[in-house]
Amino acid sequence: MPLTCSQLSVRYGPRLALDGFELSLQKGEIRALIGPNGSGKSTALQALAGLIAPAGGQAAIEGVAVASMSRRAIARKLAFLPQQPAAPDEMTIAQLVRQGRFPHVGLFRSYARRDEEAIEWALESTGLTSLADRTLQELSGGERQRAWISAALAQEAGILLLDEPTSFLDIGYQVEVLDLVHRLSREKGVTIVMAIHDINQAIAVSDRISLLEKGELRFDGEPRALAESGLIEKTFRVKGRFVEVAPDKPPHFDVELARITGAA
Amino acid sequence: MTAASRIPRRSNAWLLPAAAASVLLSLLAAVFLGVVDVPAADVVSVLTGAGSPEAHSIIFEIRLPRIVTGMLAGIQLAVAGLILQTITRNPLADPSLIGVSQGATLTVTLFLLFTVYIFDPGSNTVAELPVAWLPLAGMVGGMAAGGIIYLLAFRLELSPLRITLCGIAIGAVLHAIAIGLIAGWGSARIEIILEWISGSLYARTWDHALFLLPFTVAGLAVLPLIYRPLVLLQFDAPVARSFGLSYRRQFSVLLLVSCALAASAVGVVGPIVFVGLVVPHLARFLAGRHFALILPMTVALGAVIVTLGDLAGRLAGGAEEVPIGVITALAGVPVLLALLRKTP
Numbered sequence: 350m351p352l353t354c355s356q357l358s359v360r361y362g363p364r365l366a367l368d369g370f371e372l373s374l375q376k377g378e379i380r381a382l383i384g385p386n387g388s389g390k391s392t393a394l395q396a397l398a399g400l401i402a403p404a405g406g407q408a409a410i411e412g413v414a415v416a417s418m419s420r421r422a423i424a425r426k427l428a429f430l431p432q433q434p435a436a437p438d439e440m441t442i443a444q445l446v447r448q449g450r451f452p453h454v455g456l457f458r459s460y461a462r463r464d465e466e467a468i469e470w471a472l473e474s475t476g477l478t479s480l481a482d483r484t485l486q487e488l489s490g491g492e493r494q495r496a497w498i499s500a501a502l503a504q505e506a507g508i509l510l511l512d513e514p515t516s517f518l519d520i521g522y523q524v525e526v527l528d529l530v531h532r533l534s535r536e537k538g539v540t541i542v543m544a545i546h547d548i549n550q551a552i553a554v555s556d557r558i559s560l561l562e563k564g565e566l567r568f569d570g571e572p573r574a575l576a577e578s579g580l581i582e583k584t585f586r587v588k589g590r591f592v593e594v595a596p597d598k599p600p601h602f603d604v605e606l607a608r609i610t611g612a613a
Numbered sequence: 614m615t616a617a618s619r620i621p622r623r624s625n626a627w628l629l630p631a632a633a634a635s636v637l638l639s640l641l642a643a644v645f646l647g648v649v650d651v652p653a654a655d656v657v658s659v660l661t662g663a664g665s666p667e668a669h670s671i672i673f674e675i676r677l678p679r680i681v682t683g684m685l686a687g688i689q690l691a692v693a694g695l696i697l698q699t700i701t702r703n704p705l706a707d708p709s710l711i712g713v714s715q716g717a718t719l720t721v722t723l724f725l726l727f728t729v730y731i732f733d734p735g736s737n738t739v740a741e742l743p744v745a746w747l748p749l750a751g752m753v754g755g756m757a758a759g760g761i762i763y764l765l766a767f768r769l770e771l772s773p774l775r776i777t778l779c780g781i782a783i784g785a786v787l788h789a790i791a792i793g794l795i796a797g798w799g800s801a802r803i804e805i806i807l808e809w810i811s812g813s814l815y816a817r818t819w820d821h822a823l824f825l826l827p828f829t830v831a832g833l834a835v836l837p838l839i840y841r842p843l844v845l846l847q848f849d850a851p852v853a854r855s856f857g858l859s860y861r862r863q864f865s866v867l868l869l870v871s872c873a874l875a876a877s878a879v880g881v882v883g884p885i886v887f888v889g890l891v892v893p894h895l896a897r898f899l900a901g902r903h904f905a906l907i908l909p910m911t912v913a914l915g916a917v918i919v920t921l922g923d924l925a926g927r928l929a930g931g932a933e934e935v936p937i938g939v940i941t942a943l944a945g946v947p948v949l950l951a952l953l954r955k956t957p
């Protein structure tokens with residue numbers, strides 16, 4: 350299995366931000382992490398990427414503990430894109446995407462044909478080939494997000510962790526990013542874990558969903574089972590119902606704007 | 614999308630040749646011009662192996678050693694500034710940010726105060742002081758201050774902001790102690806200390822250049838190896854680590870390199886203000902989006918600016934020359950302000 354973790358716990362001072370998190374992924378699976386703000390989604394992703402040391406438990410890539418791997422070894426297997434990453438304004442898309450090859454070239458080796466091809470592919474997959482020489486400050490929010498995804502793709506890692514990749518994007522770019530995620534999974538067999546706020550997008554795109562609340566795992570299973578469990582309404586404290594859109598597709602969550610109707 | 618970004622990218626093929634040419638030109642100007650009027654023909658004949666003994670001694674024992682010392686120090690201060698600005702992600706960083714200048718000031722002060730009791734000075738105290746050891750004393754102090762700040766920041770998790778805050782705090786304390794010692798204990802040694810503190814190339818010899826040379830050579834030799842980490846350290850730690858960088862190790866290596874470059878240079882020429890701050894900004898401005906050009910441009914401009922600054926100081930003051938540190942500070946401010954205006 351590409352990525353697993355068992356009893357993963359993370360502590361920020363006295364607060365347990367993640368408590369005994371369990372995850373096991375199949376190759377090519379798309380996994381959504383959902384949960385209210387502060388439920389531990391970002392923490393879980395960072396612990397899986399080995400960026401924060403867990404207080405207990407461990408994450409493992411292909412059975413090897415992440416904590417025992419060098420940063421470069423991790424980066425060859427796993428790419429992680431944090432929320433709203435920052436880069437120098439004068440950096441161009443091409444320069445940013447090039448950094449994705451660092452795990453392969455390291456400090457000394459020069460860029461080979463293989464590396465240039467990976468960069469070209471990453472730019473092409475995100476539709477940025479023609480913009481490659483633009484600096485990041487010249488880009489729209491959607492283009493910048495795609496540039497970062499492109500840099501992660503250039504790593505050619507089998508596992509991709511995305512922290513809210515669609516936040517701050519308009520609906521057009523949101524669909525584009527989700528479509529890219531889907532293609533990577535189905536065509537390239539990339540295993541994807543993403544924290545995401547939009548429940549319907551999570552249900553539509555993912556194979557399985559993990560629901561977190563206050564650092565604890567409340568649900569781990571298929572979207573349809575989550576819809577039937579009633580946990581969404583309970584965890585997010587909203588009223589709504591699941592509507593069938595098509596027989597072969599997962600249901601759509603229709604949220605009631607209770608506070609507004611209640612006030613009227 | 615602004616109109617400016619649609620303008621075709623300007624070519625930069627001329628940049629490096631132009632930089633190399635300006636290094637050569639500033640070197641020639643500094644050799645040919647000086648307080649003592651040596652006719653150009655005499656300078657040429659000295660350089661070709663002939664010439665009068667006086668002209669020979671002016672060129673080879675006074676001008677060239679100080680020019681070479683200045684160029685080496687300029688390169689080191691500029692590269693140290695570029696590294697610090699990049700890894701702390703603080704555009705105002707320079708060697709005083711990590712306490713190197715202040716630590717060096719303190720040890721140089723202490724050294725001059727205490728050697729009086731160790732060495733038995735003759736009637737003329739100043740001439741008898743072991744000034745040959747000043748660079749080493751300054752360098753040790755600079756490295757020690759950088760080390761203290763690094764250890765403090767390391768314990769507190771090494772974020773760029775914490776390095777900056779630690780550096781300012783420790784630097785202020787070291788500086789205050791040095792000034793207190795000078796004020797309370799000074800006498801004849803004050804003159805040497807003041808000249809050193811303002812940053813000066815006065816009476817620098819081949820010994821000074823030879824002291825710096827290994828640091829400059831080693832510093833330039835590691836540049837290709839630190840280039841990729843330097844690019845990655847522009848990102849936040851989680852991003853850099855996700856790209857496969859051992860953040861803590863590479864940050865420490867680069868901090869050590871910049872500390873060694875800055876401390877050895879400050880030891881020899883004193884804390885020349887603004888070179889470490891302004892030169893990287895100038896290089897960045899000229900290189901634009903071509904990051905690979907910033908390092909070579911910083912090296913070239915570091916040499917040029919110290920050479921020209923020193924030449925201006927020599928010519929402006931006559932026999933009582935103006936220290937290079939004063940020139941770079943006075944000229945550095947308008948340059949910095951002009952660059953800031955161009956930066957969005």
